[in-house]
Amino acid sequence: MNDAVAHLAARLRFETDPSDVRAAQAAGDRFVLVDSRGDAAWRQGRAVGAVHLPTARIAAEAAAAIPADMPVVVYCWGPGCNGGTRAALAFAQLGYEVREMLGGFEYWAREGMPVESDEGRVLRAPDPLTVPVASVTCDC
Numbered sequence: 001m002n003d004a005v006a007h008l009a010a011r012l013r014f015e016t017d018p019s020d021v022r023a024a025q026a027a028g029d030r031f032v033l034v035d036s037r038g039d040a041a042w043r044q045g046r047a048v049g050a051v052h053l054p055t056a057r058i059a060a061e062a063a064a065a066i067p068a069d070m071p072v073v074v075y076c077w078g079p080g081c082n083g084g085t086r087a088a089l090a091f092a093q094l095g096y097e098v099r100e101m102l103g104g105f106e107y108w109a110r111e112g113m114p115v116e117s118d119e120g121r122v123l124r125a126p127d128p129l130t131v132p133v134a135s136v137t138c139d140c
Helices: 002-014 018-027 039-044 055-065 083-093 104-110
Strands: 032-035 072-075 098-101 115-117 120-122
Touching: 002 098, 018 104, 055 083, 072 083, 072 104, 083 098
Parallel strands: 032 072, 072 098
Antiparallel strands: 115 120
């Protein structure tokens, strides 16, 4: 039982999800949301409020872009991609407090969170397979 508690508590300490990230943004919580995907993906669409720092550039550029005491939440494409995990590891190796946003950009967009591209705001209806469309929260 103690192993399960430790494991699950650690997951919640190091992982988050789009709904919780959006709520934290709305509450004004102090953190930087980092999109760790490449340039083409960033141009195509990203979470509103995110900054762009591809995983391959984190080691060299993070210190100049993000204060060392700033909590970081990272995301990549989606649940079929471990890029967010790699980005979180790169920030952790630099000493940042970091969490990975499970579901990545895919679930951010599918849940109807605000998205923008180089062309402007992208409006998407929430996907009823990922979020209750008639409620503010899933109550989980």
